[in-house]
Amino acid sequence: MIDAGIVGGGGYTAGELIRLLLHHPEINLDFVYSRSQGGKPVSSIHQDLVGEADFAFADAVNTDVDVIFLCMGHGNSRPFLEENPLPEEVKIVDLSRDFRLKEDDTHGNNRQFIYGLPELNYDSISKTDQVANPGCFATGIQLALLPMADNKKLLEDVNIHAITGSTGAGQKPRSTTHFSWREGNVSIYKAFTHQHLDEIKQSVGQLQGVYNQDINFIPMRGNFTRGIFVSAYTKTDLTEHEAVELYKEYYSDAQFTHVSPEPLHLKQVVNTNKCILHVEKHGDNLLVTSIIDNLLKGASGQAVHNMNLMLGLPEDTGLQLKSSYF
Structure with missing residues (x-):
């Protein structure tokens, strides 16, 4: 068995990660550390794990494990790694944005993080000991754009509207996350300035090279709990058939990303590690829709996928999940 630990165990992302690792056939979950919840039963915070997590939050980090997930706030x-240097043989998956960008991707004795989007960096992830897990919006949007960038077909501005569930804002209550504000409500936030834009531009540049056009991103808060629905469009001279074939080819070997001939709805991916894409042409505009579960494919599921690659396990180990469709 492979010993794993979680640092920062109290939030939504950690709760999903605990659930996945408890049911992963190759993993022994050695500890879940929480500075604020140390000593409390894990199931008292993550109440969906009653009967499954019969242990308490640890009040110290055990570095004698094979892999550690960092689930702390951005x-x-x-600072945690600077104050608590880990042995070089311990693999790290960081779910914050601290190491996602190239200018920030090293720490300590030049230990470099690889950007953990498997559909982009599969080979590099498989060879590294440190992965920076992508952001949730960034995941759904990049998967909508990567095939175009890889074929040097992003030639015009890209316009994106994407709506996310309330769990994307984290567990800590805020004025825009409590029930009476969110229910029956939709709103825009961080228009054109969202922090995930830097990741998206970095990945587009990695595939396409120079891209000087604008990526216009309008993020929205939805009145539901889980999932992200992305609508992205750009002008192209590709026919619809050519574009669909381009997407199918790019994702032909992808374990969790699929191109659907039918229009999408969010329940297809909730509680899964899937991304489903739909491609259609309207006049000169290519419209790509992309759906993911923000807590799984956009966070904890992708982190486990990355861990599987780092450890040489089958990609889908512990991630064979069915959507909450009904």
């Missing part, structure tokens, strides 16, 4: 992973 900006906390780098």
